[in-house]
Amino acid sequence: MSHYAVEIDPTNLNTSHGQVIDLLGDAHRVLDVGCWAGDLGRLLIERGCRVSGFELDPTAAAIAAEHLESVVVGDLDSAPLSGHFEAGSFDAIIFADVLEHIMDPVGVLADSVRLLAPGGRIVISIPNVTHGSLRLALLQGRWRTTDTGLLDRTHIRFFSRDSLLQMVADAGLVTTELRGTTADPLGVEVDVDPGDLPPGVLAWVRTRPDALVYQFQLAVRPAREGEVPTEPELVVGKDPRWVRPGPSAEGFMTAAWRAELVERDRVIGLESTAETATAEARRLRGVEKRLRSRVAELEQAAQQEPAPSTVRRTAGRVRRRLRRR
Structure with missing residues (x-):
């Protein structure tokens, strides 16, 4: 499902892959949904996991099949995931940058529970539509899609923290851990013209809840009978106080900060x-x-x-x- 190709550093918890790996805990049998060419799966295999994959793109799936235990080519919008694997066969299922690409993410999550072994978990990574860059872009009337990132042109769903947690609850799941990777509003791929922002807006946006959270990562499990979901505390991979803008924006931000001080x-x-x-x-x-x-x-x-x-x-x-x- 995913069209992302990145180098994976499992020690960097300010990346979605680093957080996903950390959230897997001691899971041994893993299903990577949207495995692409199997980059994440290969790393997990090196760490002792048995990894299967599910992928929409047959060319990418063929590459992944050279390394993973098994890879199924399929479309989550046309057939349930549970129809391709045995029930209870995985300790963890990964949906990393996948659910925002499908029509019925609630249905897909609810169906995937059938594949979990007792005590199993689902790990999710998903972009944050309330990131500060998108708030600033909308103030300027901009919504320009890109090949990757928050406005990937293949996204058909967009999630805030609240709607993400609601999706999980609607699927009959409970969020046990909530993580986030952080990035400055002027340090990502979203089209924002910093020179066209009113004085003080940038500083204000940077202080809003979740405005520096680029992506959310969650560990979820099936809800127990009668259990009322609670929202865990958000843990970020990098302290927002040390999140800096991209190189091209540093000069503007320095000038803006000085102007605000004056x-x-x-x-x-x-x-x-x-x-x-x-x-x-x-x-x-x-x-x-x-x-x-x-x-x-x-x-x-x-x-x-x-x-x-x-x-x-x-x-x-x-x-x-x-x-x-």
Whole structure:
């Protein structure tokens, strides 16, 4: 199913393959759905696994068959996976960058449970449609498909964290582990023009939930009777604080960060001026209140007895001062 060809580094947990391998745990009998030419399967075999494959492309499947225990050519949209393998024959089934390419991922997941041995698991890797690059691209009215990546032109399904977990639950499965690989919004293949973004938008998007998660990886298992699914904590392969943009975007981001710092300092200065003005206004209101009180006292004294010239002069000065305010 997959058209991706990459070098696999099992030690790099900020790659989907690295996370998938880690999530397999001690699984021995593995089915790689969408195995392509068998790159992942060969690595798992080197680690002691018995690996079978399922692949749509017959040319890629023929290459994989030279290394894997068995490879079946088939289409998940036309026939169930369980029709090609014996029930209970796998400790783990991998759907790495596959479910977004098929019409009924819920049905495929539910059907694949039949192939799991007791205690078995399904491992999934899937792109995140809420990644910051797509948020920024949509702000600019861009949705340009590519050969690979988040907007692979063969994707027919798109998943956020919520919709992904809901798909798993709808298939009668429970998510036991939730992982993510991270990438900066300006460090991936999505078409974004950083120079056309309003001030502050990039920094804001980078702080939104899941905006730095490029792909999700999950380990799931069949739900037990009466079990209520809970969402596990997301564990990322690389701390988002250390995720950097691509080389072509570094200059823009540096300039943007500097501009934001200048704007922040300007706002802080305005806030400080406003605070000073507010304090002065409070002081003047206090002075006015005291003066009005003094005028009232003087007027009351003048009404009770003939006001001496000093009282009249004082009241006059106070009234003039209040009028000037």
